[in-house]
Amino acid sequence: MNRSPGNRRRCVVTAKQAPTRKYIVKLSDEERERLNTLIQTGRHRARQVLKARILLKADASEAGDAWTDSQIAEALDTSPDTVARTRQQLVEEGLDAALTRKHSPNSARKRIFDGAAEAKLIALACSAPPKGRARWTLTLLETAVVERNIVDRASDNTISRTLKKTRSNLTSRNSGLFRRTPMPPS
Secondary structure, rough: OOHHHOOOOOOOOOOOOOOOOOOEEOOOOHHHHHHHHHHOOOOHHHHHHHHHHHHOOOOOOOOOOOOHHHHHHHHHOOOHHHHHHHHHHHHHHHHHHOOOOOOOOOOOOOOOOHHHHHHHHHHHOOOOOOOOOOOOOOOHHHHHHHHHHOOOOOHHHHHHHHHHHEEEOOOOOOOOOOOOOOOOOO
C-alpha cells in the first residue's frame, strides 16, 4: 500500500473520561469516626483498612474530601474499579458490608475426609495390603475407601494429600522408619 505524505492516517488519542459517579458517598459523623478509628488503631486486615481509606476520601459530606475515583485510586495505589465497587457496596448494602469481605458458601469445597474418615483411611493404609500386593498403592486405597463406604468418592490425589499430613508415607515399603546402615569396617 502506497502512502504519500498527503495520504497519512491520523491517529487521535483521547483521554478516557471518568464516568459520572452513580454512587455518592455521604458519611455521618459516627461513620467517619468509626473509619478513622479503624485506620488508626489496632490490627486490621489490609483490605479493610484500604476500603476505610477509600470511603473517607470519597465522602461527599461537608466534612469529607469528595475525591474522584481516579484520584483515590492513584493516591491509595489501587484500581478505580475497586474504588467504584467500594462506593457501590456502601450505598447499596451499608458500611459493614463495604468493609467486610463477602464469603460465598460455594467458594470453598467441603472436605471429603473428615476426622473419622481420615482415621479409617490411615488405619486402612497401615493394614495388610490386598492379596498379591506388597503394599497399598494410592489407586488401591482409592478403590478400597469407596468400596468400604468410608467416603462416597475420592481421588488418588486427595488420598495422597490426606496421608501426607501424617508425616510418613504409608504406601511406601519403608513406613517412615529411619534405619541406619552400618558402616563397613575400614
